[in-house]
Each structure stands twice: as structure tokens, then as C-alpha cells.
């Protein structure tokens with residue numbers, strides 16, 4: 131039987147419990163592994179002897195390996211290709227921000243560093259969005275909570291990670307239990323990230339959005355809306371049939387009422403699909419009663435022959451932005467293009483080999499990071 135990751139919190143808690151070992155020892159194990167992923171269990175001092183037996187028989191320090199790493203030419207973006215125990219690959223992207231220079235920077239000065247990590251929650255995705263290469267893969271497997279946390283462990287050996295965004299491969303709310311468990315581990319010792327610095331991006335899985343605030347109060351929610359009306363949403367995002375726009379907006383109203391948190395809205399700009407002035411007005415009206423942190427207009431990243439879409443012209447994107455800002459007073463940004471030379475762009479990945487294009491969206495990280503400043 132395959133060994134489990136020690137970062138699978140539920141599994142290690144239950145195994146320790148069965149062996150009569152206090153759960154208080156778990157953060158100690160995590161601390162050692164986070165510091166030194168190739169440690170031997172016997173390196174960890176002061177554990178009860180039963181703990182060494184359990185660790186030896188059931189767990190590996192890390193179940194995934196860092197297969198390769200590619201830095202962008204400006205060294206702002208680093209893409210990690212991580213091999214899972216089941217031989218599948220996922221990607222994670224690190225972006226480094228220099229707080230003193232006030233921009234993403236490849237050569238940060240000491241003390242001015244903050245890094246954001248974009249991670250994957252699934253291999254492939256069953257949501258099938260027509261503009262997304264990950265969607266075209268279909269669903270392959272869910273990551274365990276440990277495999278999700280291990281992306282943070284690998285990345286932390288390269289950079290000091292301050293923010294985490296679930297905007298890599300997969301639909302995080304479609305792997306809800308593992309994602310919630312992983313976030314709880316990330317916010318506890320030794321990682322101790324603040325929930326405020328973690329963002330979950332979703333296509334709009336309504337029943338999961340309803341639970342999110344209770345399970346993770348304070349976590350940020352980004353919604354990939356992409357159309358202001360149901361029929362366009364259905365054309366480009368098959369999941370909209372299962373999670374209709376009206377239901378989604380009702381769910382978001384309740385979410386905001388309960389959480390008192392602003393939401394991030396993602397809107398991919400697809401030529402002659404959802405990018406006309408009338409769509410901007412419909413979107414503005416749809417969002418009028420919401421507390422929106424920002425609408426991110428995302429230039430479509432071509433995914434070769436997989437998709438029939440084209441990116442909207444700069445003029446159309448700019449007009450769209452003007453309507454949302456001018457008429458509806460909604461903070462609206464246009465996604466920066468980043469990490470292109472290492473294929474670190476939104477939705478472009480079908481991961482198998484190191485040089486294939488990436489689904490991890492470096493531009494999104496930039497927008498989220500900008501808003502934290």
C-alpha cells in the first residue's frame with residue numbers, strides 16, 4: 131500500500147489516535163519535514179516510541195518530488211513541476227514581489243521580499259470550461275490534502291511564501307474536504323499563513339461556497355464569473371448548467387452577508403463572446419448589490435487548437451473596463467501578462483512533461499498581490 135503524506139492531517143491524526151499518541155506531536159513532525167524533507171523519522175527527537183513505529187509503517191516525509199524548476203528570464207516567476215506518488219504531475223508557480231520597489235522583481239533587496247504561491251488542487255478538472263486546457267484534460271484525480279500542502283513545502287525551500295492562491299490546475303471546491311484540510315494545515319504550525327492571505331478561486335460550486343465561510347472564516351473567495359448572463363456562461367462553462375447564474379448570485383449574497391468579505395470576480399475577455407459594451411453594462415448591474423474587491427479582466431491565453439476562442443482587442447478590454455469603472459464605480463483591473471516565457475499563464479496547461487504549457491496563472495497572482503498592498 132502507498133505511504134501517506136504526514137501532511138494528510140486527518141490520516142496522521144487518526145493513526146496517532148489509534149496508537150494512543152497525542153496529536154500534539156504532529157506539528158513537531160510537520161516542522162521537521164518542512165525544514166528537511168529528506169529527514170529520517172529517527173532524526174526527530176523526543177517522539178514517543180509508538181510514533182516512530184506508526185511513521186515508519188504508514189507515512190513518508192514527502193510523497194511528491196520536485197521534478198523540475200523553471201525560472202522566467204526576469205526571475206520574477208518560478209514554475210515548479212511536481213511529481214505525485216501516482217506518477218501524475220501538477221504545477222505550482224511562485225511569484226516574488228519586492229515591497230520596497232513596489233513591483234514584482236527578479237532581484238529583490240534583502241528584507242523586501244514577499245512571495246505568492248499558486249497551487250493545484252486536482253490533476254485535470256471535470257468542469258470542462260471551453261477556454262481552459264486543464265478542462266480539456268478531463269478529470270484525472272484529486273490531490274490529497276497532504277499533496278496540496280507538499281506544494282507549499284517544495285516552494286518554501288525556494289522562496290519565503292507569504293500568500294497562497296488556489297488558481298492552478300483543478301477546481302478547488304470540487305475537492306472540498308482536501309482543500310479545507312490543506313488550508314487548515316497551512317494556517318497552523320509550522321507554516322502559520324494567515325487565512326487572509328489564502329485565496330480560493332472557483333467556477334462557482336454553490337453548495338461548497340455556502341460552507342466555505344463556516345469552515346474557513348476569513349479565506350478569500352475569487353469567482354470565475356466570465357459572463358453576465360446564463361446562456362453565455364453555459365456556452366463557455368458547461369458547469370453553469372449545474373450551477374446556474376441566478377443560484378450562484380443568490381449564494382454569493384448569502385456568503386457576503388455571513389462573511390462580510392469582499393469577493394474577487396474573474397472575467398475572461400473572449401472576442402465576440404462576452405466582450406461587448408452591453409455585456410459590461412449587464413455585468414455592472416449584476417454586481418451592483420455586491421461588495422466586490424475587484425473585477426479582473428483576464429486576456430484570454432490561447433490554448434492552441436483546443437479552443438475556438440480569440441482574445442478581445444485592447445480597445446474592447448479598455449472600453450469594458452471604462453464602463454465598469456465609470457458607470458458602476460467597480461474597481462476593475464486588466465490582468466498583467468506575466469511568466470509567459472515559462473508558460474506561466476492562465477489555463478494553458480495539460481501537464482505531462484516539463485516543457486508543456488502551463489495552466490498556472492501568474493497574472494492572477496499579480497492582481498491578488500497588488501490588492502494586498
Ligand SMILES: C[S@@+](CC[C@H](N)C(=O)[O-])C[C@H]1O[C@@H](n2cnc3c(N)ncnc32)[C@H](O)[C@@H]1O
Nearest residue numbers: 262297300301331332333354396430431476477
Ligand atoms: C485555471 S483556473 C483554476 C481555479 C478554478 N478552477 C477556477 O476556474 O476559478 C484559474 C483561472 O484561470 C482562468 N483561465 C482558465 N483558462 C484560461 C485561459 N485560457 N486564459 C485565461 N484565463 C484562463 C480561469 O477562468 C480561472 O479564472
Ligand code: SF4
Nearest residue numbers: 255257259262265300
Ligand atoms: S477554468 Fe477552472 S474550473 Fe474551468 S476547467 Fe479550468 S481549472 Fe477547471
